[in-house]
Amino acid sequence: MGRGLRAAFRALLRKPVRVRYLTEAGEMVPVPERYRGKITYDKGACIGCLLCIRTCPSGAISTTEEKKVEFSVFKCTFCGQCAEICPKKAVKLGSDFELVVYEKEGMVVR
Amino acid sequence: MTGETRELEYDYSRLVVPFGPVHPALKEPVHFKVFVKKEEVVDVGLRLGHVHRGIEALAETRNLVQAMYLVERVCGICSHSHTTCFVGALEEIGRIQPSERALYLRTLVFELERLHSHLLWLGIMAYEIGFDTLFMFAFNTREAVLDLFEEITGNRVHHSMNVIGGVRWDLDGRMVEKVGRSMSKVREAAQRIREIFQDKTVEERLSGVGLLDRGAAQELCTVGPTARGSGLKTDVRKEDPYAAYGALEGSFSIVTRTEGDAYARTEVRIFEIFETINMINEILARLPGGSIRPGETIIRSMNRVPQGEAVSRVEAPRGELLYYVRTDGKGGLRRLKVRTPTLANIVGLRQMLIGGEVADIPVVVASIDPCLSCTNRITVIDLDKGGAGEPLRRRRRKWPH
Known part of the structure; x- marks a missing residue:
């Protein structure tokens, strides 16, 4: 009984266990360095070798008219194969994991 | 209403x-009648x-990567x-030997995965016996293990x-x-979870429930902790060592129990958690140096698989x-067949459930740690009767092999 009460009081004084999630704009829950989030694409560095299309398991990458690629993030499985195969390191998987948008267009990385 | 009652007779x-x-x-989703x-x-x-989901058929339309x-x-x-397992088969076909460090890292993630899977299962078992706090x-x-996955590989679930020929993350x-x-x-x-599971209440709820004796376990080809809970000393890590398990053979032992009930299967998993933690510490201590993957792109490795x-x-x-x-030698697959462990264990369920009580069904079903989405990969089609067999027959015509 006494032990239980002591534990209850200690729990009252302790900080909450939960992690604060986006209470202020721009404040993100920290992610590890290797975290695979939304794709970032450096169009200038891309040479249009299309190796990423060949190895993408979900068919999320398509070609554009100017011989570059675009990424449909809503199809992406975040395996990171495109970032790994890219010879110019033009594709990276960033730390952004908030992937809710009103229009699909917002989830296409060009 | 009148006070009249009518006795209904059922055939029980x-x-x-x-x-x-x-x-x-x-x-x-699984249906038991x-x-x-x-x-x-x-x-x-x-x-x-x-x-x-038709994953096997889908895999045949894709390249190896x-x-x-x-x-x-x-x-x-x-x-x-x-x-x-898949990469192991490809490496065997292509005669590719990963480096020592790659094998150790593969084993490390493998054992971390066993740890988180067993912890998850213990939670589910606690939930089934009505102990949500333990869940x-x-x-x-388990969250601590998932955080490690996120740190090491960048993703908590799909690492x-x-x-082919190594691992991605060092x-x-x-x-x-x-x-x-x-x-x-x-x-x-x-250790705390083990103490709670060794409590008298838990023991009384689980022992004697879902009995599967040694003979039946062997005859029904059960695998993993289900078989080990029935006294079968079987473990692929010892019998047919893959990755770095050949080198680590001395650092773990097979946990077996002879009772063959739900409690025995629980105990096997609890003690396997400690075996796994020991093995992870051993791997960390013995981690060899060297490169982790071949110095070529994965497309070249893929094309080397004949x-x-x-x-x-x-x-x-x-x-x-x-x-x-x-494989078809052009970087593609001709046939992929997956036999998941639950598919082998689920036939033992009939034996375990017969003779038991209706209230024991959830506990017994949970005690084999079923992963049913993995198991749903067989479609029984009677070709002679036509009907649903038609799509399969068309496929057979397309690929005569």
Whole structure:
């Protein structure tokens, strides 16, 4: 009984266990360095070798008219194969994991 | 209303109780047709296939790199086991030997996965016996392992650790230290879970429930902790060592129990958690140096895999996982066959449930740690009767092999 009460009081004084999630704009829950989030694409560095299309398991990458690629993030499985195969390191998987948008267009990385 | 009551007479000899596919006790869809006599289970019929996804057929339309990420998605808990098994088969066909360090890292992630799978299962078992506090506690402990996955590989569930001939992510000194620290924390928490599971109430709820004797376990080809709980000393890691298990043979032992009930299966998993933690510490201490992957792109590795076939098996957290792979020599797959551990164990359920009570069904079903989405990969089609067999016949015409 006494032990239980002591534990209850200690729990009252302790900080909450939960992690604060986006209470202020721009404040993100920290992610590890290797975290695979939304794709970032450096169009200038891309040479249009299309190796990423060949190895993408979900068919999320398509070609554009100017011989570059675009990424449909809503199809992406975040395996990171495109970032790994890219010879110019033009594709990276960033730390952004908030992937809710009103229009699909917002989830296409060009 | 009048006070008149009418006695209704039922024939209790064979009442059918449908159990699933949507049931509060089981989170995954499976249908049991349970024949009962009052509270006693007389017979059980099993029906699978509610979440069949056609992954094997889909894999045949892709190249090896794409298929590697696809087979990872067969299971959300033992995803690394599936890629290790698949890549193991490809390496056997292509005669590619990964470096020593790559094998150790593969084994490390494999054992971390076993740890998180067993902790998850202990939570589910606690939930099934009505002990939700322990469920929360086990899941909280598992969270530490998932954080390690996120740190090492970048994703909590689908790690994408393997490539043909190596692994993708390396461990630096800081991470080795962090894994070691987490392991001592997990060990403490697991010890507490073990103490709770050794309590008299838990023991009385689980012992004598879902009996599967040694002979039946052997005859029904059960695998993994289910077989080991029935006294069968079987473990692919010892019998057919893959990855770095050959070198680590001395650092773990097979846990067996002879009782063959739900409590024995629980005990086997609890003690396997400690074996696994010991093994992870051993791997961290013995981690050899060197490169982790071949110095060529994965497309070149893929093209080096010739035409051929191989069978590969690993000890997933739930038991023996088996892959049959046939490549076409052009970077594609001609046939992929997956035999998941639950498919081998689920036939034992009938034996376990018969003679038991209706109230024991959730506990017994949970005690084999079923992963039903992985199991839903067979479609029984009677070709002679036509109907549903037509699509399959068309496929057969397309690929005569």
